[in-house]
Amino acid sequence: MTQLFLGIDIGTYETKGVLVDSAGAVFATARSRHGISTSLPGHVEQDAMDVWWSDFTRVSRELVGQLAPDDEILAVSCSAIGPCVLPVDAQLNPLRPAILYGVDTRADAQIADFERRIGRDEIVRRSGNTLTSQSAGPKIAWIIENEPEVAEATRWYMTSQSFLVARLTGEVVIDHATAGYYHPFYDLARGSWDLTGFTDLLRVEQLPALRWSSEVAGRVRAEGAFETGIPAGTPVLTGTTDAVAEAIGASVLDDGDLMLMYGSSGYMIRVVSEPIADPVLWSAPFAFPNRYVLAAGTSTAGTATRWIADVLGLDEGKGDAALFAELMRLVHDAPVGAGGVVHIPHFSGERTPFHDAGARGVFAGISLTTSRADMARAVVEGVAHSVVAAVRSYAEIGMEPKRVMSIGGGTKNDVLMQTVSDLLGFEQNLAATIGAAYGDAILAALALDTTSQADIRDNWVSIDATVAPRAGDDPAVATLSRAHDEFLATYRALRGRFAEEETTE
Template sequence: MNYVIGIDLGTSAVKVLLMNEHGEVCHEITKSYPLIQEQSGYSEQDPNEWVEKTIAALQELVEQFDGEIEQIQGISYSGQMHGLVLLDEEYNVLRNAILWNDTRTTEQCKQIYKTIGEKRLLDITKNQALEGFTLPKLLWVKQYEPERFEKTAVFMLPKDYLRFKMTSLIHSEYSDAAGTLLLNVGEKKWSEELCQLVGIDRNICPPLVESHECVGTITEDIAVQTGLARSTKVFAGGADNACGAIGSGILSDGKTLCSIGTSGVVLSYEERKTRDFQGKVHYFNHGKENAFYTMGVTLAAGHSLSWFKDTFAKDESFESLLACLHEVPIGANGLLFTPYLVGERTPYADANIRGSFIGIDSSHKRIDFVRSVIEGITFSLHESIEIFRENGKTIDTIISIGGGAKNDTWLQIQADIFNAKIIKLSSEQGPAVGAAILAAYGCNWFESLEDCADVFISSAKTYTPVPENVEVYQQLYHLYKNVYVQTKSLNEGLQKFRKIES
């Protein structure tokens, strides 16, 4: 039996998954690491933590593995998007990585529009200038940490840095590069024009390869530390959302994914590079060669529920917190929640907006608040689905993964709010499975990603929308959309009162 490893470098933890050629998960190891939040809006991590925790996870996995170590033939990666890692000429890290959920770069986004123009930026990158993307982070370092910027020999994305430390080879790939705001998405190359306009040396952009491409083998040092064979092949991998799509079978037209992790995304497959969403949703290169996907993002999806649990039910499990969710009626007894805890991305590119509970009265119990958080997250994701439908996409079936796929009531809420069939997968590991599929395909186990996905992925249960629930949720959704409009100026006024130090 042969095996591959999928490594998912997330925002809060790295997950290492061992899968065999039948698509079975044989071992799974997770190691967490902290966020560094020195000021409001700042979100950083030490890249060395990613490497140390991944090596520790691989060591543990190898210790549990009872086969011949050479049977583990390949490794591939999924990673949090947009994060900025800067290396000097000797490939030393120059500063902490600035992450996707860091919102310090509003000023730099304005500079990008002023320098490039919104239309030209959309023509090249197919995306708006948002605080989460990599280019604004580069410009922030250039402006506020010029000594570090001058020392920069190459910038890297999180999973690409991890792969570099395991191979000593520097690459990026198209699905992650598409989230930098420096890639010409249609032409699949770094944009010389954008680099020149914003004063970024094109040479600091890493070489680009396909997601399934073999970029080398692990180093002798990594082989010794982990116990893996020196011959273990390493494949480029993909952005977490691209790998989540692969790991959920979103590999052909008409396929749509809802993934609820720290952030939440609604992702839909695109064959063409020509569909125009006017920047309302993201448009990225897929991990499948010469394919694309469109994606709407809720910045604080699962994070909203985690925040609520940590604040009001710290010692309880998520299962306990959600145990009576089904007993609360639609609308949480007149309570609405907007999940703007760290700003929002789709459909509002707004770093200043913050969350709200609307309609609190003394009769509300904690479980009402839980239901309103769940519904608010799902309403926010529905705004992306609404944009897709308004632009001519048919969305009647959605595969749901992540935290939102772990609770039957929440899955039914998704079916009713989205007015679509929701499919729960038999074994839902999302991006880590997508990374493993890329490794399996790269190892030539299958002739195509689709053939591999057919073996590695199967559905377990389908949730169908209930017409009367759909009607009630449509009324609530109208009210939900009003909350942003009516609280925007209030949040702008409150900004100066927010705690600066973490």
């Protein structure tokens, strides 16, 4: 008999599941692709039933189908994109598609209204953060103001994993790590909901009960067992967002650890021992008591490289791996610095450090000698510049990382990895992990006390490679440093320009 932990993660474009044994070995994996909806500029949504629950049940059934009769699932943990806003009725039926995390930028007017209501200083004092597109509170207000019939029927405003846990167990809960992004409705210092100044919008009862990610929320009910194949009575954890699960899956657990996640967008989590309020970085609880995070994010990473591959007409017929290889051949054909071309990959605005929903993508420095290879390399280096700009926010408040674990599909891009390490001046350890679903399984194992955080760090998660920075006097580093200065200067020169143009159209 094999005792196993089931972890399932719902990402932006793909759902992944994994069964892991009590020693951390992967027993089985499964995945399912899906998409997002962008019906209006700044609106990014997913359907909770057709995407989240459908994928969850499909992946769980595939994994459970690989079990022997005497194998046992000890616990289930799930993560998903977030923070999201999903209004549901009393029977847990979604009332509209879910509004996604920081890539959805519709709530600027509500952010301004919240700042008028209680003031920016009170928002930062209460939440540890300023309000940005990553904040869920203004998106709840957007629903209340723009879809009053939905708001009237709403029993709870949930995030993604809350919905999945509720479908499995009937329990309506949210982890502190995600609730910390429901600013300004969550008091970071007290670890509780606080609707002071907003009681005309909603009631505390419309928000899920608060739990730690590693707490058992409930057990699989008969209905959940029928749809997922998971045995009734199996413990289900509260779970967390995909980014926190990714960090756990990369053994980012201790104060000073930093996760650099290179996915369709970029995301960073630095673990700290106390809440730290900052106007640029996002402060929130971590998955465990007495641990917090300082987080940052970029709006575009892998989506930019996919975009340039499409624009350059690279062949998709042989699959993603061949397409990426063809793109990287072009990238390596160009010199460091992309022949003087600088790219700003703000296709969907930008998050850290600018928090500028109106920002847009830019190429600067193009000449008649600019080649396709220069353009390809400029995009890759542009993604690196955006990551570096975000990560340097930690140093600006004295929170430089002590240990860096890098994960995600972007770690396969050697130019991206080397450029980031060169500009930041520190090593990146490329973690051998299969992602957030593995972090979910780790969370389940920790919840049942079958392992320890030290064991996770030392034995469960290994390092594939380490990317060290080149020497500071290397000509390539000097070229990249000049390009980074140009990246920042170009953004600052154009800040607000695109928003003004959209307003006048």
